[in-house]
Amino acid sequence: xxxxxxxxxxxxxxxxxxxxxxxxxxxxxxxxxxxxxxxxxxxxxxxxxxxxxxxxxxxxxxxxxxxxxxxxxxxxxxxxxxxxxxxxxxxxxxxxxxxxxxxxxxxxxxxxxxxxxxxxxxxxxxxxxxxxxxxxxxxxxxxxxxxxxxxxxxxxxxxxxxxxxxxxxxxxxxxxxxxxxxxxxxxxxxxxxxxxxxxxxxxxxxxxxxxxxxxxxxxxxxxxxxxxxxxxxxxxxxxxxxxxxxxxxxxxxxxxxx
Amino acid sequence: xxxxxxxxxxxxxxxxxxxxxxxxxxxxxxxxxxxxxxxxxxxxxxxxxxxxxxxxxxxxxxxxxxxxxxxxxxxxxxxxxxxxxxxxxxxxxxxxxxxxxxxxxxxxxxxxxxxxxxxxxxxxxxxxxxxxxxxxxxxxxxxxxxxxxxxxxxxxxxxxxxxxxxxxxxxxxxxxxxxxxxxxxxxxxxxxxxxxxxxxxxxxxxxxxxxxxxxxxxxxxxxxxxxxxxxxxxxxxxxxxxxxxxxxxxxxxxxxxxxxxxxxxxxxxxxxxx
Numbered sequence: 001x002x003x004x005x006x007x008x009x010x011x012x013x014x015x016x017x018x019x020x021x022x023x024x025x026x027x028x029x030x031x032x033x034x035x036x037x038x039x040x041x042x043x044x045x046x047x048x049x050x051x052x053x054x055x056x057x058x059x060x061x062x063x064x065x066x067x068x069x070x071x072x073x074x075x076x077x078x079x080x081x082x083x084x085x086x087x088x089x090x091x092x093x094x095x096x097x098x099x100x101x102x103x104x105x106x107x108x109x110x111x112x113x114x115x116x117x118x119x120x121x122x123x124x125x126x127x128x129x130x131x132x133x134x135x136x137x138x139x140x141x142x143x144x145x146x147x148x149x150x151x152x153x154x155x156x157x158x159x160x161x162x163x164x165x166x167x168x169x170x171x172x173x174x175x176x177x178x179x180x181x182x183x184x185x186x187x188x189x190x191x192x193x194x195x196x197x198x199x200x201x202x203x204x205x206x207x208x209x210x211x212x213x214x215x216x217x218x219x220x221x222x223x224x225x226x227x228x229x230x231x232x233x234x235x236x237x238x239x240x241x242x243x244x245x246x247x248x249x250x251x252x253x254x255x256x257x258x
Numbered sequence: 259x260x261x262x263x264x265x266x267x268x269x270x271x272x273x274x275x276x277x278x279x280x281x282x283x284x285x286x287x288x289x290x291x292x293x294x295x296x297x298x299x300x301x302x303x304x305x306x307x308x309x310x311x312x313x314x315x316x317x318x319x320x321x322x323x324x325x326x327x328x329x330x331x332x333x334x335x336x337x338x339x340x341x342x343x344x345x346x347x348x349x350x351x352x353x354x355x356x357x358x359x360x361x362x363x364x365x366x367x368x369x370x371x372x373x374x375x376x377x378x379x380x381x382x383x384x385x386x387x388x389x390x391x392x393x394x395x396x397x398x399x400x401x402x403x404x405x406x407x408x409x410x411x412x413x414x415x416x417x418x419x420x421x422x423x424x425x426x427x428x429x430x431x432x433x434x435x436x437x438x439x440x441x442x443x444x445x446x447x448x449x450x451x452x453x454x455x456x457x458x459x460x461x462x463x464x465x466x467x468x469x470x471x472x473x474x475x476x477x478x479x480x481x482x483x484x485x486x487x488x489x490x491x492x493x494x495x496x497x498x499x500x501x502x503x504x505x506x507x508x509x510x511x512x513x514x515x516x517x518x519x520x521x522x523x524x525x526x527x528x529x530x531x532x
Contacts, residue, residue: 058433078439088434092452092529102438105448133529146434153438 003157003189004032004055008064011050023214024050027064030208030217032157035187039194039204041246043254047215048193052161055191056082069156078102081150085162087142089134095145096121096130102153120148123182140171147179157189164199176202177230184228197246201225202234209249212257219249317499322506325499335488339507342484345401346473349408350466357416358458364417365424365454366446378417386411387475399480404473411472412465419461423454456523456530463519470512 011025025047032038042048053059055066057076066073068080076082089098096117103113121127124144134142143163150158160179164172176199183190194200200207201223209219223242225233233239274280282290299319305311306318317325329335364371364378386407393410397403427450435449477486485504492500 056437058436076433076436078437080437082434082437084430084434086430088428088430090431090435090449090452092455092527101435101440101448105439105441105444135529149438159437 001034002031003034003069004191005067006030006032006051006055006064007066009051009054009061009066010063011047011054011059012062026214026216028215028217029064030220032189032191034189037183037190037192037203037205039192039200039207040210041194041197041200041207041250042210042215043212043250043257044195045213045257046210046253047213048195048210049161051210051215052082052159052191052193055157056080056159058082078106078153079156080159081153081155081157082159083143083146083150083161083163085165087134087139087146087166089137089142089145089149091134094131094133095126095137098134098145099149099152101149106153116152120152123151123185124148124178138171139167140175143167143175144178147182151182151186151188155188157191160190160192162194163192165194165196172196172199173231179203180227180229197243197250198234201239201242201246202229207246209246210253212253218253219246221246313498314496315498317497317502322499322502325497326503326507329488329500329503333488338484338488339511342473342477342486342508343511345404345476345484346408346466346469348401349405349473350412350462350469352405353409353412353416353465353469354462357413358420358462361417361420361458362424362446362451362454364421365427366450371421371425374417375421378414382414382418384410384414386472390476390479394480399482404476404481404484407476408469408472412469415465415468416461419465420454420458423457423461424450427453456527459519459523459526463516463523466515466519467512470508474508 006028008027008029009025010023010027013022013024015021028051040048040051050059054061055068055073057073057080071079073080090101093101096114099117099120100113103116108116117130121130124147126141126144126148129137129141134145137145146163147160164175167175180203192200192203204223207219207221207223208217209221210216211218221242225236225238225242275282302316303319306313306316306321313321326335360374364374389410390403390407393403393406397406431453432445432449435445440448473484474486474489477484478490481487481490485508489501489504492498492504
């Protein structure tokens with residue numbers, strides 16, 4: 001079943017002070033099936049984040065429209081959870097308070113909130129850190145809370161915008177496995193934006209490769225690696241073949257945008 | 259040899275104090291802070307006890323303390339201090355009650371900002387002390403007039419600074435809240451206000467300091483009580499000891515209130531770096 005429909009979505013940023021406007025995304029049409037894990041791979045500045053933000057409702061498309069579960073997207077909503085690259089935990093709320101943010105906004109009773117929060121605290125392995133302030137956490141822990149915060153709302157789809165981009169290589173690998181594990185358990189529809197080829201292959205069932213600016217879909221590659229996956233997959237022959245292929249695709253684009 | 263080493267280490271340690279932005283140990287910081295006070299009083303003592311300045315212009319420290327004692331024990335100066343404190347806090351609280359909500363509204367909603375901002379920006383340059391004659395006409399020389407001087411001096415500053423603080427709330431936090439299902443009002447209540455709260459508290463601490471300068475000016479004109487009134491009285495009697503004592507009392511109260519404000523802020527906002 002199709003959950004996300006992106007129909008002819010383009011984005012043009014107006015020029016400032018007479019400068020010509022910038023075409024960030026050429027019209028893009030694609031769909032995402034329910035419970036699929038789709039990675040969107042592209043060189044920096046290709047508009048992949050813009051596409052994700054349009055689906056989230058944080059940016060307006062210049063043309064075209066997006067529907068999620070049959071509902072046209074007009075502005076952000078709790079049916080589309082989002083995890084950002086920058087650390088966006090609310091610094092005045094504890095870890096538990098951050099995870100409960102959306103639940104409070106929905107008006108859930110405290111007991112119910114606590115129950116859900118405890119569940120997701122366990123899921124991201126942060127038991128014992130419930131009352132910590134975000135500033136007391138490492139980057140990886142902060143992003144784990146951000147994932148828990150988005151999931152606690154039980155969104156239809158989860159949008160992740162280079163969530164591990166600011167983490168060191170080792171932490172990033174662990175976070176990828178954690179995310180996969182959560183996905184295996186919960187089976188949500190996930191859209192994951194990244195510029196890291198290995199990450200795109202390791203996580204996704206399908207990888208959408210975007211061209212350099214103005215962004216368009218250059219390739220749509222299905223990733224048929226067995227699940228559940230762990231870090232051993234990253235050195236398997238199938239994995240390396242895919243990596244080679246995507247590297248070629250991306251390299252061309254990166255060269256044209258350097 | 260060891261002599262050389264020691265002087266070398268010495269030089270290195272001294273060099274630390276010359277390195278820009280390098281923190282000094284807590285003990286050294288306190289010692290340096292006290293040292294200035296000591297030097298200040300020493301300079302003052304030298305000028306007065308040494309006979310370089312006539313007592314009629316500047317009382318010596320001992321005289322100042324003696325005059326202060328007389329003020330406190332015989333002239334009910336504590337009462338004046340109490341009245342001045344009451345005026346500062348009264349005017350300041352009034353200004354806060356009006357200015358903080360308005361500043362938050364201006365920071366949150368650009369239309370509200372567009373409506374008020376030009377006037378408030380203009381009004382904040384109006385010197386509060388210049389309003390005193392007008393305020394005496396309108397409100398007499400009673401407490402209302404004193405409170406109004408503080409109010410005018412503080413309210414526009416707080417409005418603008420709060421509006422800027424709220425307007426500078428991190429956009430990514432606002433976006434994150436929207437994706438978590440927050441409504442527009444929810445954004446104001448649960449993101450803009452808590453995110454700005456520590457900075458707003460800092461603003462209030464700063465403006466409270468300014469309010470102290472306005473109250474004295476207000477009390478210099480048309481007043482029969484308060485620290486400022488005592489200072490004017492003492493001027494008529496050429497009692498510089500009392501004037502200086504009054505000024506030092508103001509400084510001390512300011513220091514204490516500032517300290518308390520800081521402590522409360524730290525207690526209220528443990529998550530903040532301020």
